Amino acid sequence: MTATIKAIIETLTEGIEPIPNTVDKLEPGEPEAAVTGIVTTFAATRYVVERAIELGANLIVSHEGIYYSHRGGAEAWPNDPVCRAKAERIREAGLSIFRYHDYAHRRAPDLITEGLVEALGWAEYVEEHRPEAALLTIPPMGVREIAEHLRTKLGLSVVRAAGDLTQTCRRVGVLVGFRGGGSVAIPLFESGRLDLIVAGEGPEWETPEYVRDAVLQGGRKTLLTIGHAESEAPGMKRLAAMLQAKYPDVPVHFVADRPVFELL
The missing domain is CATH 3.40.1390.30 (NIF3 (NGG1p interacting factor 3)-like)
Structure with missing residues (x-):
């Protein structure tokens, strides 16, 4: 049976009491859509978005937010060209992104x-x-x-x-x-x-x-x-292995971007 985005999210949150005001949400995406592939990552950077497209994955599970703010989405920077271009690329590629932050930390052990x-x-x-x-x-x-x-x-x-x-x-x-x-x-x-x-x-x-x-x-x-x-990317890499074991017919990849800071 083809896994849906809703089924993946239920797996990610299984056994954890609902968290009020959580930042964990599917945005963008349709819960009933079939999953062709999953990418887990620390943050859905533009590089990670492009790699997901290359890998044929239509669901990114990202620990941190897409638009450079813990709680805000693209609406936090409505006139920013970087945010607009990124949102358009995600939309045109048909990608769904689920933020997996609070529930990941609420697992026992974290x-x-x-x-x-x-x-x-x-x-x-x-x-x-x-x-x-x-x-x-x-x-x-x-x-x-x-x-x-x-x-x-x-x-x-x-x-x-x-x-x-x-x-x-x-x-x-x-x-x-x-x-x-x-x-x-x-x-x-x-x-x-x-x-x-x-x-x-x-x-x-x-x-x-x-x-x-x-x-x-x-x-x-x-x-x-x-x-x-x-410090947090290894946990999302571990998540990729967990999802692959749970959904063996769905390609699951962990994608890491390069370190954001460079030494000069």
């Missing part, structure tokens, strides 16, 4: 965090999955050794570090996306008894400044940031 932990080869070291983080006890590793591990496993060009870069770490918190901000990361150091937090990103005046002061006051705390997309 799908996006789980994907990053598995990509790092650290799944066996997880001692606790919290809604906001995975807490691990890893074999003793130096900060620079861990940074190299992150670069190798995730194909990163750079890892940003703050705090004590000389310590040996065992207790590690893994936080994806924007959870490196102070409201999440700072209390986690104490409640999780952490030496190190590996995070996507967060305001630079919050957690990085906290760990700097902690070291000056005699503490041993370190923050490694790897980038928002870099």
Whole structure:
């Protein structure tokens, strides 16, 4: 039986209580349309849109929004030529796009965090999955050794570090996306008894400044940031494998864009 977009969405949200005011929605797209192929991705960038068309997929499952805003669609920038051109290309290609953000993070364990932990080869070291983080006890590793591990496993060009870069770490918190901000990361150091937090990103005046002061006051705390997309893309890659197993007759692809920032 041909899978419909509605069936795919039901699979993605299965077992999770409805989330009020969620950003997860099908826009554009018709729920009853048959699915010819699926692309999962961190963000439905113009590059990802073109790859989906080349692959013959008519459904993109994107973790982040299409139009550069967490809650807004194309209407957030009604007169912007970049948004208009992108929307027109999506329309003329007949693509459907489902935003899969809130429900992905609401899974237990969090799908996006789980994907990053598995990509790092650290799944066996997880001692606790919290809604906001995975807490691990890893074999003793130096900060620079861990940074190299992150670069190798995730194909990163750079890892940003703050705090004590000389310590040996065992207790590690893994936080994806924007959870490196102070409201999440700072209390986690104490409640999780952490030496190190590996995070996507967060305001630079919050957690990085906290760990700097902690070291000056005699503490041993370190923050490694790897980038928002870099921390969440592995979860969407994991989702592609899950959907392929559920729908073996539907071609499913994970597509990643190049890193958005370049080193000059």
